[in-house]
Amino acid sequence: MQVYLDNAATTQMDKAVAHIMQTYSLEKFANPSSIHYLGEEVYNDVEKAKAKVAKILNAAPQDLIFTGSASEANNFIIKGVARANKDKGKHIIVSEIEHPCVLGPAKELVQEGFKVTYAPVDKNGRIKITELKKMISDDTVLVSIITANNEIGTIQDIKKIAKLVKKSGAFFHTDAVQVVPYLKIDVKDLGVDFLTLSAHKFHGPKGVGMAYINRSVKIKALISGGEQNHGLRAGTIDVAGIIGFSKALDLAYRNRDKKIEKVKKLRDYFLEEINKNIKDVHLNGHDKLRLENNLNLRFNGVEGEAILMDLSNQGICVSTGSACSAKNLRTSYVLQALRIDPKYLNSNVRFTLSKNTTKAELDYTVKKLKETVKRLRSFSPIK
């Protein structure tokens, strides 16, 4: 049985998305920058697709810049805003639990003379807002806080944080890559200046990210050399990608409540069954303010990657933010930010569901997980 419980890493593309992308690869393949009839037709279709995305996010189509990934979008925003607003200040705040594609550009900016401070989180992964408030100064130009972290799924009060940041005069960005469809995104209501999305996290294609930008804020292009995207992102428009992004986002938000309820019910059932069958399991992250599809669990006495490999051998795909799975062998900095006892940092497994997850898959997983943990604990020196 194949069971895919790694939907925070990526999701299975919806058939309807694949079909429409095929049309824009095989038939309507013209370059939208071309002015002949076929180019014009494709251009108009891309504009329609963008308008659909803009409507869902309560933004204007010209506020959306499509990129080659969310990593690119985050790089573009963090570096682009900082570099274009040096006169305003040279201080940036990011949370301790940002995705590496926010932390990376922030570190790069340090080389350019910027100061970066890291907003701490509490034991559940929630931003300590009073601490954040203290960090903001007249020199602060940009604050970036992830809407919901990819490892633990803890949801932040973005509206409140955005308000606080904006009041200080700094700009605010949020990486919302993990939240579709679990949270509604209304950029006006949230009060953010910048927001990032990624199509492959909501059953769309890989290789398509999106940056929502407040166009009244100066921003420097990351990729120059073409007039596409108002000169903010050069490169031939990824027609199939944008069409696929738009289709996937539209589908994701259809019957949203029903989908979320289904996923939440399954997730809660899954946790209940795990607790019924396996002793000494602990939940990482917030028990309520977390994405409905996320479970990050600690299995005392066993190593996370061993569980992953054992399950993988039986057709089950999960993930571990822990030491061994990563190339650099470092333990998860996200779990470290929760100030978890270091001896527990290597015993964690992340399970992320999607609308396609079934009860039968979870029952099978519980059964295999029980056997795996029992086996590994049987020869663990940690009692």
Add this chain to the structure above:
Amino acid sequence: MALNYTKKTLNHFLKPKNIGEIKNADAYAEIGNMVCGDQLNFSIRVQKGKIKDVKFLSFGCASNIATASIMTEKVKGMSLEEAKNYDWNKIVADLGGLPQQKVHCSIMAVEGLKKVIDNYEDKKDVKKDSKKELKKVMKKKSTKVSTKKSAKKKK
């Protein structure tokens, strides 16, 4: 990043050999810890200078378990001297290769083995030394020290 464990590594991970702890073993050793992410506990039984039995417990990833499994299989019956110098490259080769970031597991396994043999030899030395012998050793040491001192004086 794909690890691409070999079939042999996976087999040793899924069905490890020599797991457990020998009761009243001749020596025990622990290497690594939970914080660094890997821990191995070894126990050995020695007979006539050879490893009669060796077992291990593991808190570790798939390759940690697999490397200890294949190593214990290979060193059973070996002389202590030979086992102490067991080359971690052999483990990697026997498994048909390990991903670069997992090679350290094989090094940890041989270090753990060396540690348990060292513990055995230390214990044996203490047992062997009768009180007299101990005294002799003490005497020798003190004479050595005094010779050194006298040598210094001579200078």
